[in-house]
Structure formats: structure tokens, C-alpha cells
Amino acid sequence: MTSDFHPQTAKRSWGRVVEAHHDVARPGSPEAAAALLPVLQDRGETGLPIGLGRSYGDSNLNPDGALIETARLDHYIEFDPDAGVLRAEAGVSLDDILRLIVPRGWFLPTTPGTRYVTLGGAIANDVHGKNHHLAGSFGCHLRRFTLARSDRGVLDIRPDSEPDLFAATIGGLGLTGLILDVELQLVPIRSACIDQHVEPLRNVDAFFDIAEARATDYEHTVAWIDCTARGDRLGQGVFSSGNWAASGGLEPHAAKAGPALPVDAPGFALNPLTLRAFNMVYRRVQLLKPQNSRVHYAGFFHPLDSIRDWNRLYGARGFYQYQSVIPFDTAREATREMLDRIARSGQGSFLAVLKTLGDRPSPGLMSFPMPGVTLALDFANAGTKTLQLMAELDALVKSSGGRLYPAKDGRISADMFQQGYPEWERVETLRDPALSSAFWRRVTS
Numbered sequence: 001m002t003s004d005f006h007p008q009t010a011k012r013s014w015g016r017v018v019e020a021h022h023d024v025a026r027p028g029s030p031e032a033a034a035a036l037l038p039v040l041q042d043r044g045e046t047g048l049p050i051g052l053g054r055s056y057g058d059s060n061l062n063p064d065g066a067l068i069e070t071a072r073l074d075h076y077i078e079f080d081p082d083a084g085v086l087r088a089e090a091g092v093s094l095d096d097i098l099r100l101i102v103p104r105g106w107f108l109p110t111t112p113g114t115r116y117v118t119l120g121g122a123i124a125n126d127v128h129g130k131n132h133h134l135a136g137s138f139g140c141h142l143r144r145f146t147l148a149r150s151d152r153g154v155l156d157i158r159p160d161s162e163p164d165l166f167a168a169t170i171g172g173l174g175l176t177g178l179i180l181d182v183e184l185q186l187v188p189i190r191s192a193c194i195d196q197h198v199e200p201l202r203n204v205d206a207f208f209d210i211a212e213a214r215a216t217d218y219e220h221t222v223a224w225i226d227c228t229a230r231g232d233r234l235g236q237g238v239f240s241s242g243n244w245a246a247s248g249g250l251e252p253h254a255a256k257a258g259p260a261l262p263v264d265a266p267g268f269a270l271n272p273l274t275l276r277a278f279n280m281v282y283r284r285v286q287l288l289k290p291q292n293s294r295v296h297y298a299g300f301f302h303p304l305d306s307i308r309d310w311n312r313l314y315g316a317r318g319f320y321q322y323q324s325v326i327p328f329d330t331a332r333e334a335t336r337e338m339l340d341r342i343a344r345s346g347q348g349s350f351l352a353v354l355k356t357l358g359d360r361p362s363p364g365l366m367s368f369p370m371p372g373v374t375l376a377l378d379f380a381n382a383g384t385k386t387l388q389l390m391a392e393l394d395a396l397v398k399s400s401g402g403r404l405y406p407a408k409d410g411r412i413s414a415d416m417f418q419q420g421y422p423e424w425e426r427v428e429t430l431r432d433p434a435l436s437s438a439f440w441r442r443v444t445s
């Protein structure tokens with residue numbers, strides 16, 4: 001491997017289950033980054049771009065190959081504060097962008113549940129947020145981007161000039177080229193606060209009724225679910241809705257995240273007892289009446305960002321995240337069945353999020369969102385029994401016409417992936433031959 005790549009001992013992604021060795025390059029400019037791809041090709045090796053490593057499984061890993069870290073591609077290129085159009089290098093994080101744009105009355109068109117995501121990572125997984133039912137996914141708001149490829153050099157990609165590469169790169173898992181910079185349309189805000197409405201959720205049926213009702217009045221909606229509840233209370237939790245406040249300050253979030261976990265939590269930190277204690281919080285909320293409050297966007301959109309390295313809470317064996325989306329016509333029955341199996345398994349998730357996704361189509365060929373209901377859960381890695389439970393959930397998702405989110409995955413079968421993403425073969429034909437990943441090799445084998 002060229003000296004631009006430095007041998008590393010090991011690299012883990014967010015769930016910390018998968019660990020792999022890579023040679024890593026950290027180019028300091030777009031030109032240096034683009035120059036790495038032909039080098040890889042000449043050597044017959046593969047690389048993979050990597051942003052802030054917030055994908056949970058193996059979609060951002062390329063074991064025994066190379067990784068191209070984009071951390072130093074972190075410069076702004078242009079910002080038009082009147083039109084809300086931002087152009088920046090692909091390694092700039094949403095965290096940084098928000099500190100630039102919020103004081104000027106702009107916000108990201110959509111944001112995932114963490115700010116520690118790069119522009120390149122947001123495109124490659126076509127991320128979605130609490131406003132998906134209205135705004136669609138991140139890719140819906142892209143004006144253009146620059147893509148470096150080993151076979152075609154540096155390309156200006158727009159929906160009308162390179163429609164195939166535009167569509168294949170959005171949700172393209174970093175395989176169609178290295179995104180160098182991005183031009184994004186922002187949305188105006190008058191305040192950095194959200195007027196939030198929180199209400200108890202009696203059970204999973206109530207979720208479907210409330211989600212439908214709130215989707216018309218609120219831009220942002222999400223439910224937090226207690227995965228240990230069963231019977232009449234299956235799917236109990238809280239439903240949170242919010243709209244941007246009409247007035248108030250434009251103070252961005254604080255520059256630094258909260259305290260970090262200094263070491264891995266012991267494996268028992270998230271055992272069934274602590275989970276039960278955690279879920280007591282939900283039960284208490286059940287006693288409350290609906291409440292309205294004004295909260296800062298950081299607490300509303302990115303609650304986990306206040307604890308740095310919270311992924312170490314699951315101990316040294318790490319954890320899996322499982323995120324599915326099920327079309328509306330089968331979602332009620334399938335979600336009930338999934339929650340029931342999870343509760344009965346006793347592996348109840350520390351975090352469970354339920355949300356409806358809307359029908360605004362993404363330009364991406366392999367975007368995860370589709371109209372339906374998405375359930376996202378964490379499972380501490382307990383080995384075979386965790387894999388067995390997820391295999392049972394897979395069967396349910398598959399038979400209900402749903403699919404799983406590659407950004408969260410490190411184990412699904414080729415069959416499961418290919419059924420959920422029938423356009424994968426088109427992406428494969430547009431893949432940069434110098435790029436590959438552990439995930440892609442597994443699901444296309």
C-alpha cells in the first residue's frame with residue numbers, strides 16, 4: 001500500500017461488534033483525496049470513504065483494505081445567507097454546520113438523531129429525521145455535489161447533468177465514488193427552539209392513531225417505546241411532536257458535547273434490572289397528562305449527543321442496532337408482533353424509537369426510507385441468542401414487505417438485502433471499481 005495509507009491496528013464502527021484492520025489515509029485536501037482512488041486501482045486494492053463512523057455495523061468498514069477518512073475535508077466553500085444555500089467539503093459535520101447557520105436563521109432540511117455525522121455520510125446513507133413525513137430524506141435537499149472516481153476523475157454531479165450517478169450516490173453507501181463537496185438547500189427558522197407536545201402512549205394501537213393525527217399538525221414526530229411492556233400495554237411509551245417556535249433567540253448548541261464515558265461500562269450495566277428501572281420512567285410518564293413545553297433543538301433532535309461515547313454503555317462486547325421499515329398496510333400487525341417477540345425474549349431494547357415515514361420519494365436508488373413505520377432498537381450483544389432474535393425479526397420484516405437500514409446493520413443476509421433493495425444491481429453497475437465494503441461484499445455475494 002502506498003505511503004499515503006498508514007497501517008492501523010483495528011477500526012470499529014459505532015456498535016463496536018465488528019472490528020477490522022485497515023490501512024487508513026487522511027487526505028488534507030480534495031485534490032489529495034481524489035488522487036488516492038487511481039492509486040488504489042493501480043494496486044488492485046479497494047478503499048472506502050469513512051466520515052465520523054456513526055454507522056453501527058459494517059457498512060463503513062472495509063476489512064483488510066483501505067479507508068479514506070474525510071475528517072480533514074472540513075472547509076466551507078460558500079454560504080449564501082439570503083438564499084440559505086451552503087456549499088462545504090464532505091467531511092464537515094452537521095454539528096459544525098448548525099453552529100454556523102442557526103445564528104443566521106437557517107437549519108438543516110432534516111437531521112438524524114445525532115449531529116456527529118458528516119455531509120458525505122449523510123448522503124451515502126440518505127439519512128432521515130423526525131420530519132420525514134413532510135420533508136423526505138437528506139437527498140431531497142441536495143442541489144449538487146462533486147464526486148471523485150478512480151475511472152472518471154472528478155465529476156460535477158447534478159440531478160439533470162449526471163442523473164444516474166446522482167441517484168446511485170444518494171444512499172449509495174460510499175461505493176460510487178468519494179464525495180468531495182456538497183451544495184445543500186437549508187430551511188429558514190425564526191428561533192432555535194421547538195414547541196414540543198409530549199403525550200403518553202397507551203399501547204401500539206394508540207401509536208398508529210396518534211401518529212396519523214399529529215402528522216398533519218406537526219413538522220416533527222417520534223415515539224419512544226418501552227420494549228419490556230406486554231399484553232394491553234405492548235408498545236406503551238411517549239409520543240413527542242414539535243414545530244419550530246415562531247420567535248425566540250437563535251442560539252446554537254454548545255460547542256462541546258457533555259462528559260464522555262471514560263471506559264467501557266461493565267457488561268451488566270444494561271442488564272434486565274437496569275432496563276426495568278429505565279423503563280419505569282416510561283411508566284411514570286404514563287401517569288402524566290399531555291404537556292407542552294419550549295425546548296432547544298439540541299435536546300429535541302439530538303438527545304444522545306449530550307453523552308459522548310454513549311456506545312460504551314453496552315460494555316466491551318458492543319451492541320447491535322436493528323432498524324426496519326414496514327409498509328403501512330402491514331405495519332400495524334407486524335409492529336405488534338415484533339414488539340411482542342422482543343418483550344418475550346427478555347432482550348428488551350434500551351432505546352426503541354417508532355416513527356412514521358412519509359411518501360416524499362427520495363432521489364436515491366437505495367435509500368432506506370419508504371412510506372410506512374420504522375422501528376429502531378438497540379440490543380446488547382449477547383451472542384447467539386441476540387442473533388437468533390434478530391433472525392426472527394428479519395423473517396417478520398421480510399414477510400411484511402419491509403426492509404432494514406444498512407447504516408444500522410452488520411449481519412443481514414444477501415437474500416434479505418436484495419429483496420428490500422431491488423435497485424442494488426443498478427448501483428453495482430455504477431460502483432467505483434476501486435471502492436468496496438464489508439457490508440457490500442456480504443449482501444451481494
Ligand SMILES: Cc1cc2nc3c(=O)[nH]c(=O)nc-3n(C[C@H](O)[C@H](O)[C@H](O)COP(=O)(O)OP(=O)(O)OC[C@H]3O[C@@H](n4cnc5c(N)ncnc54)[C@H](O)[C@@H]3O)c2cc1C
Pocket residue numbers: 014048049050051052053054055056059060070090091111112113114116117118119120121122124125126127128129172173174175177178179180304407
Ligand atoms: C446516535 C445516532 C443516531 C442516529 N440517528 C439517525 C437517524 O435519526 N436517521 C438516520 O437516517 N440515521 C441515523 N443514524 C445513522 C447515521 O446518521 C448514519 O450512519 C450516517 O451515515 C453516519 O455518518 P458518518 O459521517 O458517521 O458516516 P460513516 O458512518 O463514517 O459512513 C457512512 C457511509 O457513508 C460513506 N461516506 C462517508 N463519507 C463519504 C464521502 N465523503 N463520500 C462518499 N461516501 C462517504 C461511508 O463509506 C459509509 O458507507 C444515527 C446514528 C447514531 C450513532
